[in-house]
Amino acid sequence: MDEVQGMINEIVFRNEVNGYSVIEICDEGEETTVVGYFPYLNIGETIRVAGAWVEHPDYGKQFKMEAYHVVTPATLNGIERYLCSGLIPGIGPATAKKLVERFGLDTLDIIQYNPQKLTEIEGIGDKKAQKIYDAFIEQRELKDIMLFLEGYKISPAYAVRIYKTYGAETIKVIRENPYNLAEDVFGIGFKMADRIALTMGIPLDSEYRIASGTRYVLNQFHNNGHSYVPQELLIKTSAELLNVREEVIENILLSLFIDRKIVIENLDDVKAVYSIAFHKAEVGIVRRLLTLAQFPISTVQFDIDNEIRKLEAEDGIDLAANQREAVQQAATKGLLVITGGPGTGKTTTIKTIIRLFERMGLDVLLCAPTGRAAKRMQEATGRESRTIHRLLEYGFGDKDEDMVFQKNEDSPLEADAIIVDEVSMVDILLMNSLLKAICEGTRLILVGDVDQLPSVGPGCVLKDIIDSKAVSVVRLDEIFRQAQESMIVVNAHRINKGEPPVLNIKDKDFFFIREENQAEILEKIKALCKERLPKYSGYNSHEGIQILSPMKKGICGVINLNTELQKVLNPPHFSKTERQFRDVIFRQGDKVMQIRNNYKMKWQSLSDPDYEGEGVFNGDMGIISKVDNEEQTIEVIYDGERVVKYEGSDLDELELSYAVTVHKSQGSEFPVLVMPVTSGPPMLLTRNLLYTALTRAKQMVVLVGQERCIYSMVKNNYVTRRYSGLEYRLQRLGNLNEHNEASISSQE
Numbered sequence: 223m224d225e226v227q228g229m230i231n232e233i234v235f236r237n238e239v240n241g242y243s244v245i246e247i248c249d250e251g252e253e254t255t256v257v258g259y260f261p262y263l264n265i266g267e268t269i270r271v272a273g274a275w276v277e278h279p280d281y282g283k284q285f286k287m288e289a290y291h292v293v294t295p296a297t298l299n300g301i302e303r304y305l306c307s308g309l310i311p312g313i314g315p316a317t318a319k320k321l322v323e324r325f326g327l328d329t330l331d332i333i334q335y336n337p338q339k340l341t342e343i344e345g346i347g348d349k350k351a352q353k354i355y356d357a358f359i360e361q362r363e364l365k366d367i368m369l370f371l372e373g374y375k376i377s378p379a380y381a382v383r384i385y386k387t388y389g390a391e392t393i394k395v396i397r398e399n400p401y402n403l404a405e406d407v408f409g410i411g412f413k414m415a416d417r418i419a420l421t422m423g424i425p426l427d428s429e430y431r432i433a434s435g436t437r438y439v440l441n442q443f444h445n446n447g448h449s450y451v452p453q454e455l456l457i458k459t460s461a462e463l464l465n466v467r468e469e470v471i472e473n474i475l476l477s478l479f480i481d482r483k484i485v486i487e488n489l490d491d492v493k494a495v496y497s498i499a500f501h502k503a504e505v506g507i508v509r510r511l512l513t514l515a516q517f518p519i520s521t522v523q524f525d526i527d528n529e530i531r532k533l534e535a536e537d538g539i540d541l542a543a544n545q546r547e548a549v550q551q552a553a554t555k556g557l558l559v560i561t562g563g564p565g566t567g568k569t570t571t572i573k574t575i576i577r578l579f580e581r582m583g584l585d586v587l588l589c590a591p592t593g594r595a596a597k598r599m600q601e602a603t604g605r606e607s608r609t610i611h612r613l614l615e616y617g618f619g620d621k622d623e624d625m626v627f628q629k630n631e632d633s634p635l636e637a638d639a640i641i642v643d644e645v646s647m648v649d650i651l652l653m654n655s656l657l658k659a660i661c662e663g664t665r666l667i668l669v670g671d672v673d674q675l676p677s678v679g680p681g682c683v684l685k686d687i688i689d690s691k692a693v694s695v696v697r698l699d700e701i702f703r704q705a706q707e708s709m710i711v712v713n714a715h716r717i718n719k720g721e722p723p724v725l726n727i728k729d730k731d732f733f734f735i736r737e738e739n740q741a742e743i744l745e746k747i748k749a750l751c752k753e754r755l756p757k758y759s760g761y762n763s764h765e766g767i768q769i770l771s772p773m774k775k776g777i778c779g780v781i782n783l784n785t786e787l788q789k790v791l792n793p794p795h796f797s798k799t800e801r802q803f804r805d806v807i808f809r810q811g812d813k814v815m816q817i818r819n820n821y822k823m824k825w826q827s828l829s830d831p832d833y834e835g836e837g838v839f840n841g842d843m844g845i846i847s848k849v850d851n852e853e854q855t856i857e858v859i860y861d862g863e864r865v866v867k868y869e870g871s872d873l874d875e876l877e878l879s880y881a882v883t884v885h886k887s888q889g890s891e892f893p894v895l896v897m898p899v900t901s902g903p904p905m906l907l908t909r910n911l912l913y914t915a916l917t918r919a920k921q922m923v924v925l926v927g928q929e930r931c932i933y934s935m936v937k938n939n940y941v942t943r944r945y946s947g948l949e950y951r952l953q954r955l956g957n958l959n960e961h962n963e964a965s966i967s968s969q970e
């Protein structure tokens with residue numbers, strides 16, 4: 223085996239997922255190309271590589287790495303290049319130069335052992351010195367962890383994620399129980415954890431392995447929207463994954479049940495297996511909903527019918543019979559559900575309910591599951607509306623670091639009425655948390671469109687509540703004349719009933735452009751967004767025009783659409799800085815979306831820099847206003863007002879958002895919507911998805927693709943079944959309560 227040594231001059235190519243890299247190393251002016259799977263690499267570092275010389279047909283002589291180790295940079299040039307390679311936020315080329323000029327070969331030791339001295343450099347204060355120290359230590363730890371994990375064939379990209387979860391504890395946690403990885407680290411499945419465990423010598427039939435694997439399968443079902451899993455299905459799936467007999471799983475389930483790690487319950491004729499949290503949530507929702515529904519609400523002093531008539535006269539509207547019914551019931555019942563499709567008057571009804579409640583002197587709180595939905599509700603009603611999380615004061619608890627809802631059964635919401643919009647997006651955990659904070663006697667009004675896609679999290683709460691018939695529901699089904707003018711509304715209702723949409727009526731708002739293949743669809747969408755739609759609609763793709771796609775992958779999937787649209791809508795320009803993060807380039811001027819709720823992320827007001835707050839939420843869209851490659855930060859302005867600074871791996875939470883998936887668009891509305899319609903997985907291309915997509919548009923819809931795909935989506939009434947016990951429990955307990963009431967009154 224040969225050996226070469228040199229300082230890494232350039233990383234010519236790197237696959238972040240598996241670590242395969244082509245690098246240039248330099249030793250005393252002599253350059254060598256080295257290729258191989260490097261878990262960890264940094265410009266400026268010197269490496270010693272063992273391997274063999276090979277001849278590449280295109281690139282000539284290269285050194286193929288078999289093994290290598292890193293030699294800490296030992297020359298001034300090496301240290302400077304190492305520091306400004308993008309490794310440490312806060313150190314760019316200028317700072318690196320100053321540091322090396324001042325501290326010479328001791329620079330890295332100073333950072334590691336005496337960071338206070340860094341403040342001797344102009345422009346570095348205490349805060350920045352601390353930041354540099356933290357990042358440096360993090361890099362050192364990360365390097366060790368990457369090398370450790372490489373022994374188990376874990377790629378650098380996963381190694382970073384694992385490190386982000388466990389920090390300096392990583393190696394200890396994995397040695398203790400590698401199966402923790404599957405539960406704790408986003409994107410790591412049981413199989414990867416299992417591979418590590420088996421390599422570490424844990425036997426195939428270890429009880430530990432079987433229990434972890436079975437719980438992992440159960441969690442997978444929860445992640446796919448199920449509140450429980452039928453026992454038989456869980457046993458079968460787990461036995462297949464773990465390659466053991468079904469009896470082994472059956473025994474493990476029993477011991478997990480005895481140890482109170484899971485719940486097994488007979489729901490009618492199904493043996494349902496739940497994780498504890500989901501079982502608690504489901505049972506809690508049922509109890510609390512029925513309590514609210516059955517709590518007597520007194521309105522004797524108030525002539526509600528008369529008051530509604532007065533409101534109608536003042537607003538110059540004539541409520542439809544079921545709208546009036548909804549307003550009356552909202553005032554007289556503890557719990558009411560209002561459901562209806564687009565244009566059926568939900569917002570008008572909510573507004574009337576609020577006005578009536580205000581006249582009755584009731585305190586009303588408004589909320590919705592996402593920031594965008596809450597904002598829309600606020601705009602439509604002219605009253606403050608918050609996200610459910612904000613309403614429940616989600617934040618750090620007194621005792622520990624965990625985030626908790628500060629509003630709960632011990633500190634309930636103080637209100638006479640609470641109106642929740644877009645309830646179809648609320649999952650069982652959030653619904654339970656909300657209900658915990660609502661006292662008996664507070665009126666709860668749940669509003670939503672039951673035909674929308676269900677929540678991302680487990681359960682189908684709105685549908686189950688409605689189908690159970692255990693609580694009062696008012697369905698709004700009349701499309702008002704004003705709404706009928708819109709083909710978006712008319713077509714949404716047609717699609718919901720399984721009828722094909724009517725396309726391209728002159729002077730209307732629903733367009734279809736025929737393109738046969740995906741490459742042409744993509745080109746057409748690019749042209750539409752760049753030229754035609756901005757001219758025609760007055761909006762642009764940064765503001766107002768939104769592309770939705772059913773899929774993430776493929777030519778017309780969100781990932782490729784964003785790459786391609788960025789090229790035409792925000793191309794590189796000498797005046798715009800940019801930064802590559804994993805496979806994405808973030809450029810000044812790009813439209814981006816936050817993809818996770820982050821309650822700790824700080825923002826600053828653009829108009830008043832002294833005004834600050836915390837929290838950026840899943841689905842928030844903004845524009846990149848600054849890319850600072852010296853500080854290694856990216857600034858995003860949300861709603862033209864809140865400035866958020868992303869550092870380092872925060873960028874994991876940011877995506878380009880010229881195009882977003884239909885699932886991500888739930889709860890949002892856009893003036894103009896463009897969507898590719900082309901073939902794809904039938905489980906995805908459903909009526910429900912098309913309906914949800916179209917109802918996001920307010921002024922114009924443009925579908926680009928193949929008519930037959932639209933028709934097959936309309937016909938595809940496949941609704942993924944979600945295992946949920948909510949409807950069953952509501953029915954059973956609701957009936958039981960009714961029965962008890964009836965028997966009590968007959969005894970009286």
Ligand SMILES: Nc1ncnc2c1ncn2[C@@H]1O[C@H](COP(=O)(O)OP(=O)(O)OP(=O)(O)O)[C@@H](O)[C@H]1O
Nearest residue numbers: 540541542563564565566567568569570702704705
């Ligand atoms: N009783 C009514 N009489 C006449 N017009 C009405 C009535 N109720 C609602 N409308 C009108 O119908 C249209 C749709 O109503 P609204 O916005 O309340 O429906 P929505 O269900 O909230 O719709 P979307 O879900 O699309 O926002 C509006 O233009 C509204 O003014």
